[in-house]
Amino acid sequence: MTAALRPATALLDVEDVRVTTADTTIVDGVSFALAPGERVGLIGESGSGKSLTALAVMGLLPEELRATGRVTFDGRDLMALSDRELGSVRGDRIAMVFQEPMTALNPLMRVGRQVTETLSLHRGLRRSAADARAVELLTRVELPDPESAMRAYPHQLSGGQRQRVMLAMALACDPAVLICDEPTTALDVTVQARMLRLIDRLVDEEGSALLFITHDLAVVSGLCQRVLVMYGGRIVESGATIDVFASPRHHYTAGLLDASAATTDARRLDERSRLPIIPGTVPPAGHFPTGCVFRTRCAHATEICETVPVLEGDGHDVACWHPIGGPV
Amino acid sequence: MKGRWNAATVVGGALVAAVAVTAVVSWFWTPYNPEAIDASARLAPMSWSHPLGADRFGHDVLSQIMAGARVTLLVGVVAVGIAAVIGVPLGALAAMRGGGLGETVMRANDVVFAFPAVLLAVMLAAAYGASTLTAMIAIGVANIPVFARLTRGETLRVMSSEYVPAARGAGRGSFAIFGRHVLPNVAPVLIVQGTVLFALAILAEAALSYLGLGTPAPTPSWGRMLQESQTFFGSRPTLALFPGLAIALSVLGFNLLGDGLRDAIDPKLRVVRA
Amino acid sequence: MIYVLRRLGIFAVTLLVASMVVFAVLAVLPGDPAEVAAGTQATPEQVAALRDEYGLNGSVPQRYVRWLGDILTGDLGNTFVSKRSIASEIGTRLQVTLPLVLMGMVLAVAVAIPLGVIAAVGHRKVLGTAVSAVAQLGIAVPAFWAGLMLITLVAVRWGLLPAGGFIPWGESPWEAFRSLLLPAISLAIVQAAILTRYVRSSVLEVMREDYIRTARAKGLSQGAALRRHGLRNAAIPVVTVLGLQLTALLVGAVVIENVFTLPGLGKQLLDGINSREIVLVLDIVMILVAAALVVNLIVDLLYLAIDPRLRRARP
Numbered sequence: 001m002t003a004a005l006r007p008a009t010a011l012l013d014v015e016d017v018r019v020t021t022a023d024t025t026i027v028d029g030v031s032f033a034l035a036p037g038e039r040v041g042l043i044g045e046s047g048s049g050k051s052l053t054a055l056a057v058m059g060l061l062p063e064e065l066r067a068t069g070r071v072t073f074d075g076r077d078l079m080a081l082s083d084r085e086l087g088s089v090r091g092d093r094i095a096m097v098f099q100e101p102m103t104a105l106n107p108l109m110r111v112g113r114q115v116t117e118t119l120s121l122h123r124g125l126r127r128s129a130a131d132a133r134a135v136e137l138l139t140r141v142e143l144p145d146p147e148s149a150m151r152a153y154p155h156q157l158s159g160g161q162r163q164r165v166m167l168a169m170a171l172a173c174d175p176a177v178l179i180c181d182e183p184t185t186a187l188d189v190t191v192q193a194r195m196l197r198l199i200d201r202l203v204d205e206e207g208s209a210l211l212f213i214t215h216d217l218a219v220v221s222g223l224c225q226r227v228l229v230m231y232g233g234r235i236v237e238s239g240a241t242i243d244v245f246a247s248p249r250h251h252y253t254a255g256l257l258d259a260s261a262a263t264t265d266a267r268r269l270d271e272r273s274r275l276p277i278i279p280g281t282v283p284p285a286g287h288f289p290t291g292c293v294f295r296t297r298c299a300h301a302t303e304i305c306e307t308v309p310v311l312e313g314d315g316h317d318v319a320c321w322h323p324i325g326g327p328v
Numbered sequence: 329m330k331g332r333w334n335a336a337t338v339v340g341g342a343l344v345a346a347v348a349v350t351a352v353v354s355w356f357w358t359p360y361n362p363e364a365i366d367a368s369a370r371l372a373p374m375s376w377s378h379p380l381g382a383d384r385f386g387h388d389v390l391s392q393i394m395a396g397a398r399v400t401l402l403v404g405v406v407a408v409g410i411a412a413v414i415g416v417p418l419g420a421l422a423a424m425r426g427g428g429l430g431e432t433v434m435r436a437n438d439v440v441f442a443f444p445a446v447l448l449a450v451m452l453a454a455a456y457g458a459s460t461l462t463a464m465i466a467i468g469v470a471n472i473p474v475f476a477r478l479t480r481g482e483t484l485r486v487m488s489s490e491y492v493p494a495a496r497g498a499g500r501g502s503f504a505i506f507g508r509h510v511l512p513n514v515a516p517v518l519i520v521q522g523t524v525l526f527a528l529a530i531l532a533e534a535a536l537s538y539l540g541l542g543t544p545a546p547t548p549s550w551g552r553m554l555q556e557s558q559t560f561f562g563s564r565p566t567l568a569l570f571p572g573l574a575i576a577l578s579v580l581g582f583n584l585l586g587d588g589l590r591d592a593i594d595p596k597l598r599v600v601r602a
Numbered sequence: 603m604i605y606v607l608r609r610l611g612i613f614a615v616t617l618l619v620a621s622m623v624v625f626a627v628l629a630v631l632p633g634d635p636a637e638v639a640a641g642t643q644a645t646p647e648q649v650a651a652l653r654d655e656y657g658l659n660g661s662v663p664q665r666y667v668r669w670l671g672d673i674l675t676g677d678l679g680n681t682f683v684s685k686r687s688i689a690s691e692i693g694t695r696l697q698v699t700l701p702l703v704l705m706g707m708v709l710a711v712a713v714a715i716p717l718g719v720i721a722a723v724g725h726r727k728v729l730g731t732a733v734s735a736v737a738q739l740g741i742a743v744p745a746f747w748a749g750l751m752l753i754t755l756v757a758v759r760w761g762l763l764p765a766g767g768f769i770p771w772g773e774s775p776w777e778a779f780r781s782l783l784l785p786a787i788s789l790a791i792v793q794a795a796i797l798t799r800y801v802r803s804s805v806l807e808v809m810r811e812d813y814i815r816t817a818r819a820k821g822l823s824q825g826a827a828l829r830r831h832g833l834r835n836a837a838i839p840v841v842t843v844l845g846l847q848l849t850a851l852l853v854g855a856v857v858i859e860n861v862f863t864l865p866g867l868g869k870q871l872l873d874g875i876n877s878r879e880i881v882l883v884l885d886i887v888m889i890l891v892a893a894a895l896v897v898n899l900i901v902d903l904l905y906l907a908i909d910p911r912l913r914r915a916r917p
Contacts, residue, residue: 060815063726084823091821098819103812106831107911117830118820153910169820356779384695438612438618446853451627463646534744535857540874544749552859553749558861561765566752572747580742587738 004081010072011036011209012057012094017079019061019233024286026065027210028293029051030234031311034177039203039210040203041224041241047282049233050213050265051099052183054179058096059086060213092122095170099182101162111148118172137168142198160191171202173246178203179211184219196223208213217260221245222312229253232283232293239316249273249318252294253277293320335420337588340523342580358391363546371564380570383556387548387598391568394592395548400578403464407529408522409546410468411514415475416518420510422476434480437473444471447516452518458548463542471525480513516593521577527579534575543585550575557597603913604907608914613899620891625666628884641702651799658700669884688885690871698768698866700781703855707848713794718801723828725806734802740795745854749788749861766863786878789854793847801836845901848895856890863888 010033015291015305027049034040044050051107057124059078071078076094078086084311090096098104105114115137116130125133131150138146140163153163163183170178180199184192186223200223212224218225220241229242229252248254255278278299283289291306298305300322311319351519359379360366366386374381383407418437420431443451449466456462465507486509536542550571559569633661717733724730758767763784769777799911809828819825863869867886874882906912 058819062810068774087821087823089821090819096819097817098812100812104816106813106835107819108834108909109831117817117822121821168818170817218768283889342799356843414742422645429911435612435616439623441900442616442891443623444849444853444894447854447890450856450875451887457628531744533745535854538746539857539860541872543874551744554744554750556751561750561754562758567756568747568750572744572750574745575747576739576742580739588846597619 002181009035012036012211013070013072014053014057014235015070015072017056017067017071019056019065019067019094021064021066021179021286023046026233026285027067027289030069030230032228032235032238034209034211037209037225039205039212039278041220041227042211042213043215043227044213045215045219045282047285048230050230050284050305051181054096054213056180058094058179059083059091060090061095063270064108072295082233087208090150091118091170091175092173093135093175094177094179095173096176096179096181097163097183098201099167100186102160104166105162107154108154110150111154111157114163115150115169115172118169122173129315133172134168137172138165140171140202141165142194143168144230159187160195163187163195167199167202169279171208172207174206175208177209177211178206179213181213182215185214185216193216193240194291199223212242217245217256230258232288233285234293234319236294237316238311239313247325249313249316249323250294250320251298251300251322252322254324294320332406334562334588334591336584337592340581340584340586340588344585347397347578347581348401349591350394351401354394358388358394360391362387362395362548363390371560373564374566377496379583381564381566383553383567384560389553389570390404391548392548392553396550396553396571396574397578399460399543399549400545400575402525402532403460403467403533404526404529404582405482406464407467407471407532408525410465411475411525411572412469412518412522414469416479418472418479419476419479420483420514423480423487430480431556433476437476439472440470446449446535449536450539450541453536458541458544460543460547461534466531471528474525475521476519478517479514481508481588482517486510486513499534516589520586520590520593523589525581525583527586530579530582603906605912606903609899614896617892620895621670621888622666624884624887624891625669626662628880628887629662630664640878654705665900671883673885673888688882691882692867692885692889695865695867695870697771697780698782698864699852699855699859701771701778702789702858702864702866703848704795705782705786706855707844709786709790710793710797710847711789711844714797714801717794718798719805719828721798721802722805722809725802733798737795737798737802738846739845740791743792743795745788746793746800746857746861748791749785749858752784752788753862756794768866781862781864785855785858785864788861789851789858792854793851796847797840797843800840804839805832806834808836811835834908838905841901841904845897849896852890854895885900 012034014033015031017027017030018025030049030053032040037325042050042053052065052076056069056077057060057071059081061066061067061198067079069079069136071087078089083208095158105111112131112134115134116125117128119130120126120127123130135146135150138149142147143161143164149161149165154165166183184195187195196219198213200212210224212220214220224241227238227241228235229250230243231252237244237248237253244253245257246247249256259277278297279299283296290308292301292309295301295305303323304321307321309319309321311317344389353363364387366382366388369378369382369386369388371384372378372386378388378390380393382388383392413531418433422433445467449463452462452466468578505593533542533549534554537549538554538555540552542551545550553571554568557564557571560567603864639687644839690731717737721733721737723731723831725734753765756762764781765784768781771778806829809832813831818824822830831861855866857868858864859868860872862878867890871886873879
């Protein structure tokens with residue numbers, strides 16, 4: 001861990017978080033920090049453990065999973081807090097937007113009530129004040145006709161509208177940290193761009209820190225200042241987005257960039273016009289190789305890669321024995 | 329399809345096996361003839377000669393319990409058999425043909441559903457006299473809707489998966505599709521439901537025999553044993569204890585077996601326990 | 603709303619068809635009640651007159667229509683032997699059976715909901731597993747056997763509650779209540795066990811839903827999230843089961859009344875069968891079937907109240 005990643009002013013400091021089931025480890029020692037107002041992207045494919053990392057930070061893991069490590073926020077270790085104490089932090093200081101708008105809202109409760117719930121819980125607002133504020137929030141997230149939306153049930157709204165409601169709920173108490181777990185993945189392509197612009201604008205206005213989880217590199221490059229690349233339950237590369245994308249140091253990152261760029265840039269396709277892919281497939285959670293998690297798919301793997309490489313660097317960090325561009 | 333062995337399957341299976349074995353054994357041997365009246369043994373307490381005592385006619389309780397297992401199993405098998413043999417094809421038909429036929433079948437289902445098994449049995453007993461046959465038929469018929477509805481739901485689910493339209497596209501007939509694709513997927517759920525129904529059938533027959541509308545004397549039946557024991561609460565409470573225990577253990581066995589099988593197949597399965 | 607009308611329509615048709623089935627099965631009773639009632643010395647004319655009076659003449663469809671017409675106008679006829687009004691007879695019996703069924707249901711629900719929630723919330727711990735195991739046992743116990751055991755213990759040995767018989771509400775409400783308590787408990791034991799399992803599985807499912815996680819992300823504790831968001835959702839499948847179980851309770855009451863010699867509908871039904879009172883049996887069975895259908899109707903309409911997704915109206 002280099003000092004650059006853990007400035008004294010870190011708002012949220014995640015140290016060595018591990019998520020395990022009874023017999024496997026899914027997230028294996030993840031550490032990173034968020035400065036106030038900073039926007040960090042967490043990239044990885046499905047199975048990399050990125051969502052679980054966020055859930056571990058929030059204390060919202062499903063009951064079969066256990067998390068260990070330290071998550072320092074506001075001078076306290078969130079991992080050591082009880083559910084009730086965490087409850088006062090969640091929704092108020094740290095908020096989260098989930099991936100599936102279809103199932104994330106209670107189908108039997110009106111939308112308005114679900115928004116005002118946060119307000120009455122953390123700000124003690126009475127009915128009318130909460131309702132007024134809720135309408136404000138729904139307007140901010142660009143919902144058409146916020147008044148009717150308040151009285152509507154979730155099934156009467158579209159996926160995009162529901163996600164906006166989720167955003168409104170998350171930002172209701174002006175959180176210091178907003179975590180978004182693939183908020184646009186389940187939406188139509190046309191709606192995605194608008195949603196991203198909305199998140200961009202709102203986070204800017206609030207001055208909140210943002211942890212944006214996604215598998216889409218293009219999204220991260222437009223939205224986040226820093227990026228963390230996750231594979232096999234570990235962070236394999238991290239640094240400023242510009243640096244990491246322009247000159248990736250980890251072979252996995254390079255592979256990701258190649259594959260993603262090729263879909264938008266025909267010149268990157270090789271002579272036989274095939275998409276460049278990373279050979280092999282992502283192993284199922286808990287079955288990653290010992291040592292460097294990527295070594296079974298890496299063309300540059302050698303014997304030393306059977307030992308776990310440490311994430312290190314000068315701000316642009318990589319966990320690799322043979323990083324691109326030479327040793328750190 | 330039958331996956332892991334878990335506690336429920338093992339215990340349930342053991343209980344069911346115990347009942348089955350007892351029934352079979354009683355066919356060949358019981359300590360006494362369960363139907364033989366023996367005035368000298370009237371209301372005998374538990375002893376070496378009558379391990380579970382004897383009732384007011386001098387029938388040996390142990391022998392009656394053993395022989396009673398026969399009726400229990402018979403009713404279960406026939407009732408579940410009727411419900412399945414008629415209900416499953418009906419449900420499959422409703423799902424695969426759909427349209428007006430499907431609707432009619434489902435409406436008819438609702439009508440039958442309005443008749444609880446015991447009530448139907450009471451009606452049949454009133455009309456044709458009480459017997460094990462009326463009980464079995466009534467319980468079986470009353471549960472046809474359960475199998476029909478379940479089969480229809482499951483068939484619809486299977487049919488909406490990709491490979492059935494593909495098979496149809498390849499020109500296979502409905503019958504073949506059902507046999508090859510639908511049935512293997514639907515069967516596990518039906519088997520689980522069958523065990524649950526078996527348990528319910530046992531309880532229903534016991535209630536009917538208790539009321540005098542089921543298995544008539546002198547054929548041994550656990551339910552009727554309970555009725556006969558009623559007059560002797562104070563003096564011989566054990567007369568009511570053992571038949572009830574037998575019923576409870578058999579029902580428990582089938583329920584546990586059903587639960588265990590269901591967990592082995594898919595713990596999220598919904599089973600109808602009407 | 604169209605849903606409501608459609609449902610009512612289905613109810614009416616099903617009721618009608620059910621009545622035909624009931625009549626068809628019971629109208630073919632062998633033996634001639636008129637002959638029996640008239641006695642061995644009666645002349646053919648007297649028997650014929652009695653047959654006329656009992657409405658036994660005419661083809662089956664004719665008799666059916668006549669019977670249906672009578673019921674719809676409230677005339678349930680008279681019993682053959684004692685010539686008492688069936689309607690008032692049933693009325694008297696209902697004051698036993700209805701409270702019994704209600705008490706049984708209330709007791710069962712009152713026990714099942716907390717137990718089911720405990721079993722669900724603690725499903726990985728000892729308490730939850732223990733509750734599930736007890737529920738499993740409870741299902742296996744035949745209600746009437748539980749009744750017998752309870753009588754032996756509570757009534758005979760400890761003398762806390764009566765072993766049978768019934769004091770009418772008019773004479774002493776307290777005694778009436780006491781005489782129904784043990785029967786209601788016998789019924790409730792099985793029902794509570796069944797309901798507990800359903801409540802448990804329903805709450806477990808809800809616990810895993812995304813919107814519970816969203817609620818917790820907003821800052822609600824696990825308990826508060828379940829209470830405010832989960833319970834209503836969990837109620838939906840439980841309501842279905844309640845409806846089905848109410849029917850089972852009705853039937854169970856018929857049996858239990860025999861155990862505790864309560865002068866209710868069940869006893870009346872059995873007596874009617876034994877003494878070949880066709881019209882009485884017809885009427886009682888029809889009432890029970892109608893009750894079952896009404897309960898199902900209420901359950902369906904209840905869905906509408908609970909689940910807004912079923913309502914077609916725009917916001």
